Amino acid sequence: MHHLNSNIIGQKLELYNAEVIFYPRLFHQPESHQLFTDLLNQISWKHEPIKIFGKSVLQPRLTAYYGTKAYTYSGVTMQPLPWNAPLLQIKEKIEPLVNTQFNGVLLNLYRDGQDYMGWHSDDEKELVKGGAIASLSLGETRRFIFRRKDNHQIKFELKLADGDFLVMGGDPQKFWQHYVPKSPKVTHPRINLTFRMLA
Ligand SMILES: O=C(O)CCC(=O)C(=O)O
Ligand SMILES: [Fe+2]
Helix, strand or coil, X not given: CEECCCCCXXXXXXXXXXXXXXXXXXXXXXXXXXXXXXXXXXXXXECCEEEECCEEEECCCEEEEEECCCEEECCEEECCECCCHHHHHHHHHHHHHHCCCCCEXXXXXXXXXXXXXXXXXXXXXXXXXXXXXXXXXXXXXXEEEEEXXXXXXXXXXXXXXXXXXXXXXXXXXXXXXEEECCCCCCCCCEEEEEEECEC
């Protein structure tokens, strides 16, 4: 059990050398549903390319980036759009909980189970070292899997459902990667937001 600056209690996950705290259903209905709809309508969703081994490839999901600092992610520099109302609504709830201030948020829209995110660590050099990454999931439940970088057989799986909140602190990105696999049976969309602190 982990107690952070409020009476909301999260579960600390037992991941080697990582500080990952899970808050199931931090947001619930009707607020989570209202946020999902507002984000779907008010975020400027784009189908953007990334660079893989120097080649430009469309990402298998829609994305957006908001905040106050530019962010280079998978070889592409994103200029932030200014915070909007639903993002501020979320930011104001999570910042006291995580006891930190975020200046950027990356949004992913998984339109259905064909959309996914490949294995990666969030270790871009412009992220503040040791800064937490705070992830909120809305809409459809999707699998979220960690694996150790030094032994890909060691895995840890979560199902991230509507309103679930996950804080990756300490240095999980150094020892672990994570991904959101395809889920062919899923037909409904999911939105994920990862709040970040950029130097
Ligand atoms: O959709 C998710 O839960 C993960 C998103 C993620 O890993 C990222 O944006 O870096
Ligand atoms: Fe990530």
